[in-house]
Amino acid sequence: MAEMVKLFVNGQEVEVESGKNLIDALKVVGIEIPHFCYHPALGADGNCRMCLVGIEDGRPPIVPACKTPVQAGMKVLLDAEHIKKIQHDVLEFELINHPIDCPVCDQAGECSLQDYYMKYSLDDSRMRVDQVAKAKRMDFGCGVVHDQERCVLCARCVRFTRQITKTGELGIVNRTDAARVTIFPGRPLNNRYALNIVDLCPVGAMTSQDFRFRQRVWFLKKDASICHGCSRGCNIYIDHHREKYKDDIIYRFRPRTNLLVNGYFICDAGRLSYKEENENRQVTSLIEGRQAPFDETIAAIRQKLDQARKPLILISPDCSLEQMWAVRRVSTLYGASLSGFSDAYVKAGDGDDFLINDDKAANRRGLELLGIKTDRKSFIEALQKTDLFVNFNNDLHFSGVDEEIDALLGTVQSIAVCSHQRDVFKTASIILPIASYSEYGGTIINQDYVLQAFAKAVVKNEAGKDMLEVTRLLGGAVIDARHAWPGIRKSVACLADVDPAAIPAEGIKLQTGEDANVGA
Amino acid sequence: MEVKILSAKFGIENAHLLEVAKQHGAYQTLDKLFSMTPEQVIDEVKNSGLRGRGGAGFPAGVKWSFLPKGLDKPVYLTVNSDESEPATFKDRHILVKDPHMLIEGIIICCYAIGCHHAYIYIRGEYTTQVRALQRAIDEAYEAGYLGETVAGHEFQLDVTVHRGAGAYICGEETALLESIEGKKGQPRSKPPFPAVVGLYDSPTIINNVQTIASLPYIIWEGADAYKQYGTERSPGTHLFGISGHVNKPGMYELPLGLPLLEVIDTVAGGVWKGRSLKGVIPGGSSTPVLTPEEVKTVTLDYESMAAHKTMFGSGGIVVLDETVDIVELVKNLIDFYHHESCGQCTPCREGLGWMLKIVEKILAGNGSVADIDLLRELCDNIEMKTVCVLSAACTMPVRSYLNKFRHEFEAYVADTAS
Numbered sequence: 001m002a003e004m005v006k007l008f009v010n011g012q013e014v015e016v017e018s019g020k021n022l023i024d025a026l027k028v029v030g031i032e033i034p035h036f037c038y039h040p041a042l043g044a045d046g047n048c049r050m051c052l053v054g055i056e057d058g059r060p061p062i063v064p065a066c067k068t069p070v071q072a073g074m075k076v077l078l079d080a081e082h083i084k085k086i087q088h089d090v091l092e093f094e095l096i097n098h099p100i101d102c103p104v105c106d107q108a109g110e111c112s113l114q115d116y117y118m119k120y121s122l123d124d125s126r127m128r129v130d131q132v133a134k135a136k137r138m139d140f141g142c143g144v145v146h147d148q149e150r151c152v153l154c155a156r157c158v159r160f161t162r163q164i165t166k167t168g169e170l171g172i173v174n175r176t177d178a179a180r181v182t183i184f185p186g187r188p189l190n191n192r193y194a195l196n197i198v199d200l201c202p203v204g205a206m207t208s209q210d211f212r213f214r215q216r217v218w219f220l221k222k223d224a225s226i227c228h229g230c231s232r233g234c235n236i237y238i239d240h241h242r243e244k245y246k247d248d249i250i251y252r253f254r255p256r257t258n259l260l261v262n263g264y265f266i267c268d269a270g271r272l273s274y275k276e277e278n279e280n281r282q283v284t285s286l287i288e289g290r291q292a293p294f295d296e297t298i299a300a301i302r303q304k305l306d307q308a309r310k311p312l313i314l315i316s317p318d319c320s321l322e323q324m325w326a327v328r329r330v331s332t333l334y335g336a337s338l339s340g341f342s343d344a345y346v347k348a349g350d351g352d353d354f355l356i357n358d359d360k361a362a363n364r365r366g367l368e369l370l371g372i373k374t375d376r377k378s379f380i381e382a383l384q385k386t387d388l389f390v391n392f393n394n395d396l397h398f399s400g401v402d403e404e405i406d407a408l409l410g411t412v413q414s415i416a417v418c419s420h421q422r423d424v425f426k427t428a429s430i431i432l433p434i435a436s437y438s439e440y441g442g443t444i445i446n447q448d449y450v451l452q453a454f455a456k457a458v459v460k461n462e463a464g465k466d467m468l469e470v471t472r473l474l475g476g477a478v479i480d481a482r483h484a485w486p487g488i489r490k491s492v493a494c495l496a497d498v499d500p501a502a503i504p505a506e507g508i509k510l511q512t513g514e515d516a517n518v519g520a
Numbered sequence: 521m522e523v524k525i526l527s528a529k530f531g532i533e534n535a536h537l538l539e540v541a542k543q544h545g546a547y548q549t550l551d552k553l554f555s556m557t558p559e560q561v562i563d564e565v566k567n568s569g570l571r572g573r574g575g576a577g578f579p580a581g582v583k584w585s586f587l588p589k590g591l592d593k594p595v596y597l598t599v600n601s602d603e604s605e606p607a608t609f610k611d612r613h614i615l616v617k618d619p620h621m622l623i624e625g626i627i628i629c630c631y632a633i634g635c636h637h638a639y640i641y642i643r644g645e646y647t648t649q650v651r652a653l654q655r656a657i658d659e660a661y662e663a664g665y666l667g668e669t670v671a672g673h674e675f676q677l678d679v680t681v682h683r684g685a686g687a688y689i690c691g692e693e694t695a696l697l698e699s700i701e702g703k704k705g706q707p708r709s710k711p712p713f714p715a716v717v718g719l720y721d722s723p724t725i726i727n728n729v730q731t732i733a734s735l736p737y738i739i740w741e742g743a744d745a746y747k748q749y750g751t752e753r754s755p756g757t758h759l760f761g762i763s764g765h766v767n768k769p770g771m772y773e774l775p776l777g778l779p780l781l782e783v784i785d786t787v788a789g790g791v792w793k794g795r796s797l798k799g800v801i802p803g804g805s806s807t808p809v810l811t812p813e814e815v816k817t818v819t820l821d822y823e824s825m826a827a828h829k830t831m832f833g834s835g836g837i838v839v840l841d842e843t844v845d846i847v848e849l850v851k852n853l854i855d856f857y858h859h860e861s862c863g864q865c866t867p868c869r870e871g872l873g874w875m876l877k878i879v880e881k882i883l884a885g886n887g888s889v890a891d892i893d894l895l896r897e898l899c900d901n902i903e904m905k906t907v908c909v910l911s912a913a914c915t916m917p918v919r920s921y922l923n924k925f926r927h928e929f930e931a932y933v934a935d936t937a938s
Contacts, residue, residue: 046709047864049905062904067709089901093870126894129877153869172704172863175687177873179863 007074022065022076023051033078034087034116036094036202037154038066041264042163048154049090050116054083062086087120096127097177098203099149107204109217113152132177140170141188142268143209144197148180151205157181157197164265164354165191181205192356195272196265199254208252210272215241215251223457224256224505226444228318228362228437229270232355233446233507234262238274238438238457247461250274250438260506261450267356282421282433283462294465297432298473301390301415304430305474308388311336314379315372316393317345317361319467320442321451321495322484324366326471327392329487333475337386340367341379344398357447360398362437365445369492369512380408389414392467393434397424417470433464440466442481443500445510452507453500521787523749525737525757526730527773530617536652538659541620547665549740553628554673556739561632565735567743569755573610574600574691574728575804575834577754577822584633584725586715593722597630597638598700601653601729602684602691604643605804606856607836610759611729613771615642615649618733619656623679625732627670628739630677633725637678641696644686654681688860692908693726695862706862707908730759750776754821758835762788765795765841776821780810783820784839795841799924803833805853806913808920809840830920846925847932850918851879857914868911871902875918882932892929896922 002017009031016025023033024040036048044066051065054077062083065076077083094113102108134148158170158181169189172179183189189197198208220239227234235256242248253274255266285297292300305311313331315324317340324340331338342361351358367374383389383405389412396405401423409427416425419436441455468478478484482500489496494510529535529544538546553561566581587595599622603611614622626638642650657679660666668676682700684690690699694708697719718724734756738746747755754776760783763769767789774783780800784790791797797812802820808830810818818828825832840849858872878895881887899915899922906912922929 044709046907047866049866052905064709086905090866090905092901093866093874096870096874127874128891129874129881132873152866153863175689175863176858176861177863177869179869 005070005072007070007072007076009076010079011075016070018070018072020070022053022068022070025070026065026076031078033065034112034120035066036112036152037156039156039159039200039264042156042159042200045155045159048094048152050087050094052083052086052090053078054080084120087116088123091116091121092123092126094152095121095125097132097149098152099131099147100125101150105150105204106207106212106217107150107201111204112202134180138182139188139209140183140194140206141190142194144189144194145207145209145212146181147205147207148182150203151181152203153179153181154202155181156200156202157206160197160200161189161191164196165193167191170197192267192269192352193265193354195268196255211252220251221457222254224455225438225457226362226452226454227253227266227270227273228444229267229273229360230351230357231359231361231364231447232262232357233362233444233450233452234258234266234270234355235452236266236270240438240458242459248458250277250458258506260509261446261448261452262355265355267354269356276420277436277438277458280421281436281460281464282418282425282431283464284431285433286431288429294432297430298470300430301417301432302474304388304413304415305334305336305390308334308336308386310386311388311390312382312386313338313390313392314394314396315340315367316395317342317364317367317374318437319363319366319393320437320440320444320481321363321366321370321488322442322478322481323392323467323471324363324370324372325484325488325491326468326476326478328370328372329478330471330474330476333477336390337382338372339379339382340364340372340374340394341376341396342367342374342394342398343376344396344400344402347399359447362446363444365447365449369445369494370488371491380405383408383412386412388412391416391418391425391428393418395420395422395424397422417467419464432470433462434467434470435460435464439463440468442468443503446507449494449510449512450507451495451498451503451510453503521774521778521783522772523757523775524773525746525749526614526618526621526733526759527771528618529621530613535618536616536620536656538620538656538663541618545740546620546736547624547671549624549736550627550665550671550673553631553739554670554675558632558634561628561739564743565632565738568738568746569743569750569753570731570734570738570746571754571756571822572728573730573734573758573835575605575806575831577832580727580731583715583727584629586713587633587723587725588716591723594637594720595633595635596719596722596724597626597633597635598693598696598719598724598726599626599638599640599729599732600691600693600696600726601640601642601646601649602688602696603646603729603834604688604691605806605834605836607761607763607801607838608804608834609761609763610771610835612646612649613759614729614733615646616652619653620660621736622653622729622733623656623660623665625735626679627665627677628735629725629727629732631670631675635725636676637680639700639719640679640681641684641690641700642681643684643690650681650683657681687862688856689862689908689910692910695908696726697724704862706864707910709907751819751821751823753823754832758820760820760835760837762837762839764801764837764839765792765844766790766839767792774820777824778820780818780820780837781815784815784837788837788839791839791841793841795843798840798842798844798846800840801836801838801917802830804836805838805856806917807831807833808917809924811924846921846928847879847883850921851876851883853917853921854879854914857910861910862908865906865911867902867905871898872911872914874898875902875914882929885932887929887933889930889933892922892926892933895929 056075
């Protein structure tokens with residue numbers, strides 16, 4: 001716990017964390033200081049002047065809050081008339097050359113300019129001379145579209161490409177009100193995190209080619225979740241919406257701050273992976289290519305499992321800990337071999353030193369901790385011996401066809417319990433649709449052993465069942481995610497004290513030793 | 521009235537050459553300098569009362585004493601030779617006519633503050649000046665006044681000339697540092713001040729050319745001799761650039777404290793063409809204008825200027841005769857500062873352009889009284905809300921014209937009404 005200091009805001013005593021600037025420190029106690037250019041990930045620049053606050057008896061008496069560290073006994077003035085006037089005046093300057101095209105602007109509803117205008121101004125424009133004309137709809141690359149007229153020159157985007165991605169594609173050229181953000185000629189944005197610029201932009205100057213004009217943001221339901229795109233487990237918001245008479249559709253993923261995992265950002269691939277939750281989904285149950293009722297399909301799977309001499313169950317490394325536990329129990333029930341083989345999910349060399357990992361599996365640590373084998377040798381041996389292969393959503397073709405495994409699969413009867421239509425599931429004689437991760441809740445453990453919980457966000461019209469529910473219908477003992485935990489706790493030492501309902505928002509960094517990795 | 525302290529060698533042919541300059545005393549202070557301790561040098565400069573000649577008038581010796589002690593970092597001296605304030609033309613004379621005086625001053629300052637690498641930031645437009653300066657530096661290196669030792673004394677000193685690209689804002693000391701570092705010339709937020717975190721994150725002293733050039737006289741003749749000139753609180757002499765509607769415009773070295781009207785009438789030959797005086801810009805375009813009434817009582821020193829609610833500034837005096845259209849003047853003024861705004865802070869970036877368009881509207885005969893009031897209000901809304909004082913350099917004089925010559929603005933508006 002950081003040291004606390006007491007200071008005064010508008011005469012009111014507050015206690016805040018030392019070592020922070022006024023914006024961050026006061027935000028924690030619910031006091032907002034308006035600002036455009038400051039961002040905790042990018043530091044204080046001090047150019048927008050929106051965060052100017054008064055310091056009673058201070059020298060100087062007016063300071064930018066972003067560059068002012070909290071000090072014990074400091075007397076901060078926020079609602080004094082002269083400070084309110086500054087906020088009002090700075091906002092007026094931001095707006096005089098702004099196109100005020102909110103009705104057609106994608107940012108409307110989540111725009112600092114709009115919000116601050118409602119809060120600090122509400123005045124009519126006094127601008128009776130020509131506005132400065134600048135360029136619009138500039139393609140900056142990586143799906144980022146720039147409107148120079150809406151820009152407030154806060155330079156967050158520029159600082160992002162310099163400080164975070166260190167690619168430096170953006171700059172501000174020209175002086176005075178001719179200043180504008182731009183790319184170098186012929187050198188567009190070229191990094192794997194570029195779309196974070198759209199989130200960073202406090203106004204509508206940076207919009208996403210992918211998202212723009214597709215949905216007004218105030219219709220979107222914003223649910224917290226975890227990206228399953230790789231083993232980082234970046235925290236995200238799933239922004240989704242069900243239009244009347246239509247299905248619940250995800251429109252975008254946005255980063256959710258978690259300093260323990262992903263900081264303030266996510267990669268573009270993860271951000272755009274929302275499309276996979278919408279598209280190409282397995283929605284119908286199939287027996288030998290024939291559409292069959294769900295119950296009949298379950299019964300057919302049970303029958304096959306009962307009849308099989310040596311079934312082999314393969315589980316996806318993207319599954320939640322609870323699902324893995326439930327599938328493990330089912331495999332025991334039917335005397336099946338269980339594998340979490342998922343070498344295909346590792347794309348060697350694809351990762352970087354920021355957020356993207358080589359391993360595209362969301363919960364490989366879960367497999368390891370539950371003692372589920374993932375090695376190729378034992379999987380192939382089991383595949384050679386089996387007479388029934390049941391695949392719980394593991395995309396063996398994630399990195400393309402695997403001839404050795406495909407040859408073996410061709411000789412054995414197979415069942416696919418899957419969320420998506422994929423090549424590898426096509427050959428299955430029975431296909432059962434299940435929910436994908438935006439449609440169920442659970443816990444996963446990222447590469448760095450951070451245990452994180454996520455909740456169900458999306459409810460589809462043709463809702464596939466949670467894999468865990470499927471295991472129950474197959475005779476498994478786990479009724480729901482909560483009921484998986486007594487067994488998990490017993491089985492995995494480092495999870496012994498975890499209460500799944502009490503996992504904090506930033507997750508739990510697990511203490512793993514040599515012995516923590518032993519399955520029961 | 522004129523004196524010859526800084527300009528002592530200005531009239532001597534080829535005094536910019538080391539050989540000639542040396543015959544007239546250049547570098548004579550060095551033996552004395554190195555017999556003193558750096559603290560003694562700082563004390564002498566403090567005692568002389570020498571104030572920064574860039575415009576702000578901060579006591580030079582006091583500024584030097586702000587340098588933190590015992591840091592494991594180099595100390596830099598940066599000589600501000602940007603001379604970009606409109607109506608200012610004093611440093612260019614030093615650079616061309618007596619560059620060795622500047623180099624000698626640099627040696628004195630560097631010895632006092634413990635700096636071994638000085639930069640001279642010179643505006644890009646000064647092509648003749650940069651050639652003269654670089655030639656003098658080359659001569660000084662060759663003659664052993666710069667380099668591994670200074671005139672045989674155990675003191676290493678290098679001097680680098682850095683040319684700007686012509687931005688006014690690079691005369692602001694922290695924008696100047698950014699520019700030397702190869703970045704876009706935009707002022708830094710203060711604190712930290714350059715004396716603590718300056719060039720390349722190191723303690724840095726930034727002084728104007730004329731300030732540094734005043735040092736050889738102070739060290740050679742002593743602080744008391746320097747204080748013989750000027751007033752008690754504004755001691756010494758200053759290079760004044762007198763321009764505008766006078767009979768004898770030019771650069772004159774004068775002691776501080778002289779009555780402005782007397783200087784205009786005697787030194788500069790009075791207002792030209794027998795016309796009457798409308799006003800005087802006392803120290804560069806950013807200083808608030810003085811009315812003929814105020815000109816009668818003001819003297820050329822920091823205190824009297826402040827008492828008249830203006831500033832001493834850079835010594836660039838502009839005399840305005842009765843024919844000057846103040847609204848046109850204000851348009852020209854805002855046009856300049858708008859063009860030179862670095863574009864960093866919102867109020868300056870957006871506000872100065874707005875002000876310019878309002879004045880243009882008034883000039884075109886499309887303005888109203890409300891526009892004049894808005895212009896006046898915008899001065900308040902912009903001023904002191906920004907990282908640096910560029911915006912104030914525009915709004916302070918504009919406010920003075922609006923207050924003192926409002927009738928001229930109203931005349932344009934009244935024309936519209938009729």
